[in-house]
Amino acid sequence: MSLQINIDNGGTLTDICILSDDAVRKTKVLTTPYDLSKCFFEGLTKASGVLYGAPDVKRLLEEVDLIRYSTTQGTNAICERKGPRLGLILDASAHDLPSRLAAHDQDVFEALVGDRIAFLDAAAISADEADVAVAKAINTLTAAGANRLVVSFGGADFQALENDFRLVALRKYPRHLLGAVPILYGSDLTTDPDGERRTWTALINSFLHPSMEAFLYNAENRLRAYRTKNPLLIFRNDGDASRVAKTIAIKTYSSGPRGGMEGVKSFSRRYGFADTVSIDVGGTTTDIGQYIDGTVAEVRRGHVEGISVSFPLCEILSAGAGGSSIFKVVDGRIVIGPESVGAVPGPACFGRGGREATITDASLLIGLFDPTSYFGGGMGLDADRAAAAVTASVASRLGLGLDDALLRMEFAYEEKIAAELHRFTKISDETVMLAFGGAGPLNACGVAEKAGIRRVAIPQMAAVFSAYGIGSCDVSQRYAVTLSDAAELSGTIAALKVKASRDMFAEGCADGTYTLDARLVADFGDGRTLVHVLGDQLEVPAAFAGARSVEVELKAVRSLREGAERSARFAPRSSAAAHGKRNVLIRDRGRIDVPVYRLADLADGDFASGPAILEEDYFTCRVPENWQFVISDAGDILLSRED
Template sequence: MDHLINIDNGGTLTDICVWDGTDFTFTKTLTTPFDLSQCLFDGIAKVSENVFGGRDLERLLHRTRHIRYSTTQGTNALVERKGPSLGLIVDDASVVADLRATEQERGLFDDLVGLRVAVVDPGTGDEELSAQLVAQVNKLTTDGAARIVVAVGDADGEAERRVRGILLRCFPRHLLGSVPFLYSWEFATDRVPARRIWSGLLNSFLHPVMERFLYNAEDRLRRHRVRNPLLIYRNDGASSRVAKSVALKTYSSGPRGGLEGTRALATAYGLEHVLMVDVGGTTTDVGSVKQARIATDRRGAVEGVRISFPMSDVHSSGIGGSSIIQVRDGDIQVGPESVGAAPGPACFGFGGTSATITDVNLLLGVLDPATYLDGDFALDAERSRAVITETVAEPLGIGLDEALVRMEAAYFARMAESFGALVEESTTLAAFGGAGPMSACGAARLTGVRRVLIPRLAAVFSAFGIGFSDIGRTYEVTLTTPSADAAVDAHDALADRAERDMFQEGYELVGCRPEWTLVTEDGDGAVVAETPYRPGDVPTVGSGEHAVLRLAVTAELPHGTVPTAAQPPASPAVPSGNRKVRSGATQVGDVPVYPLAEQRPGAIAAGPAIVEGPFFTTRVLDGWTFEVTAGGDLLLTDITSTPA
């Protein structure tokens, strides 16, 4: 069969995972923030060496059915506030107070919109409304608005359609193209105004950041005469073409891939509750899978601000492999600032002058500079030693060795904070990402978690998880009249839209899987009931409630699997050698090193130990044991009776 390529673009490293229908091939490459399409093609070219035995970008591209792509760039742009200045047109000044109701909302609104708010009266005649709109749009653009969101009138969108018609008549096309308008009811059918408007504002902010890169990537693919389009992986777990993707739905899409992979692990191993702990270069993303179900919010949140679309319930903390560890007010602080891919940790040799956990683990002996990233990347221990001495040891008045131990302990504690509140008695920690396996045991012990699962694809696990996605579209329409006829009319309109959209995705609707649902919501948009819908059904709503008809259409793609064979009998793991690893200010010991790829399923050993997988290193602390599962994953168990 044709190959499927999954790419997870992070702030420091970009992960590439290729599936040929049977096996996975994967690699990592440095993210190129100056041109994200560069690391995309660098990564595909690099992984082609593993697929074919020699670098052949063209051959792999032309044997690929789809490229599914997830990126943190939208998330990072919002965190760093790197996007266009927004303007907002409303019909009631009090709406702004609703949008700024919480501290998080106030901060985000002031950063994205500020004072660029215009108030118009849609109840006036066309001539007067035209004059108001012309004056207010001119003022907003003069004040710096590069994109404008229109949110006027009732939930039926009638007033906004009228405003759109007037703007199209009053302004030349080239002006409307250079300052795009988004109409809130066209973008989201949510009846709660604040959520609908916030969705429009956030999408308008994220869109240009995503647009420039994604269309550039598509252009480069066309120059290679690639048959099939680039697909964007979304935070609802499905994928779609660039032209059919919504920028807001790319926010936190990478963690959703990790959650899909975590669900596959939970199902394969029969685990009741698994916490995903994905430690990347800049952030740690935490999500929950319980009874093989991904925790999802009907109305998601972005930086604590509620939006109109569903999102997986993922919590992000500013701690990662590239998080800066520094001394503030006499204490060691980890993150949230990150050195990213450029300049990166000091040991990368790109000019970094801040200490990170990567530098710490190099000097502790956990990382081997000869095998880091499978030997593709040289680490400079002297740079790490100089930076940690200058920025941590000397300010605290302690020696380098004690500084390393205290920095690692601070990192364990900070990582434990990111997931500790979600721990239950049956919790298993699924730790992955480049930095997760190194610190999982230390953080888990602090929270009382006794079992940690490290996937064999831990270094590229979110990219692996993207492989469980299909091409999909979801539509919703609020039924203003809860009758059978209104529902049928909405059904037919959504079916027509789905047929057009899926055809543009390259699939006939008759070959797709549709799921029709009637959702009953209360006045705040909370779900009261969900039932399957068939034409002719009569929506049932109570006082203050309304009905929403939802259509989810899926074109299924081949999926990878997690092996579920019975666990073989236990046998001793075989080390390849020893490494001197520091575990205390005065304690340095020879610790056995176990290459994961060389261990048979059923292999077991006790810590302290180092297990080296492809592109990742696991530190097994004293008091822990590890076992290689039938699927080649690493299951660690804390055999101590009480938390350390």
């Protein structure tokens, strides 16, 4: 039997998708941000219980073929500005570089670097006074509070300058000494000729590195103790996976949302949707993407919080609003996020010490959740604590009754996500909104109405959709180097192939088990790029003449992808049978009883109209008035406006 475990680690909840020959199963655990390896193994333990009827993680790890892991921790760290204090060492000739870097995003630059910047004359690095100059720069920054350093020089010889600095730093601060501060060099990650982009790439990678390194190596070491036969694979933001030792931190940024976008591609193709916008609502963020005519948007120079970096990234917007985002009243209006209560202490209704109001608290008080069945019945909800939080944070500050405050919170939450949809995507009459994540289906129809979208799809696996989506990834390694001379092309390709062979061997892939693809990319510096796929003839095309830079890109891929997904359809056949009723607060109607439909009880073609609640163990969907839902032959849901 083939057995795969996909884990998507979010800010509040960690999702587990279990794929075997006969079924797809799911479960969730609370994220433990103080030790991510704890929720990682709690997830494996719970998954073994789902599979075997009782927890047996030892048996699971003996039988599992693949464990894939993705995370939103990098996204959340950047969004919430939580990470190490960085120091930045620059070439003295680039005195205006800090202001140019800050121009990309002043707030992020202040959070990561601030005024911890040292300038160093490039000529001094290779002179007799190099030891003094380097030591002075490092000591100045560490004294200012920097606990990690980034070195980024400019000019055509930036790699040589950074190597010279490295030699001096290693001599003055050997790594075995306790006082050796970690130093990252921009050229370690990329030879991108754009200095601003290269520096931001190094800063973001350095910011994310400590937490990712500590957790991933800890998790991998614990897996080794169980003698797991295959290594942990880290799903990256380029859509593929690699071992921990072959993954850099910035590649984990937005990897969870990218898993969701892989799922969006598969889902849209299954139902023939040509234009799909997606909202992946977790505890801390709402990740927004778009699929159009067979593909999701990916740019060669991706963006982190709107900041251009040197690596390709799927175009996903992470808005600071999720199920655990904090509601505040600012200047008489309700503001949501980006701060989140996270998994610890969590929303007030979780009863773990949280006192801030969240949409989870509001939804419980509105009547959308059953406190006894929430989270599969594994977590009781405390309505009194939720009411106290909403009253203190919102109602009393606006002079409102509790119900009025709840409706305003719900409206503000839906408005914010709808506004972000319009800011980041293009919406047409044909657009379908795909809602997933633990909190995605809850207010999906309300968001769609405010965004002008008339159809909403919810996957059966919505609660763990990003974990489900990473199940189709390949193992790969990617390389990019700047080509300084066309005559060096053959030698450059040969060197990259040797590196690929070594790295893929480290991935457990012998020669002949993976494919190699090479291409040239010319950047003309005016927004124009040309791509030339390299075959047997290794030559630079004449059209590349005049390019500002030419990069050689090589990709080694071991395919793990399964066959094409079968098609499915939505076709109403018979009225759905309600499971029960729930008293729900509805705008302009007050509190009324509405039917509750359990997804597990519904069959192909079952349909019903709102107001209603549609739910399963790990998600709840509010079906408003004038909306109808229908179940597909694959068990997925389509909601449509009726008027």
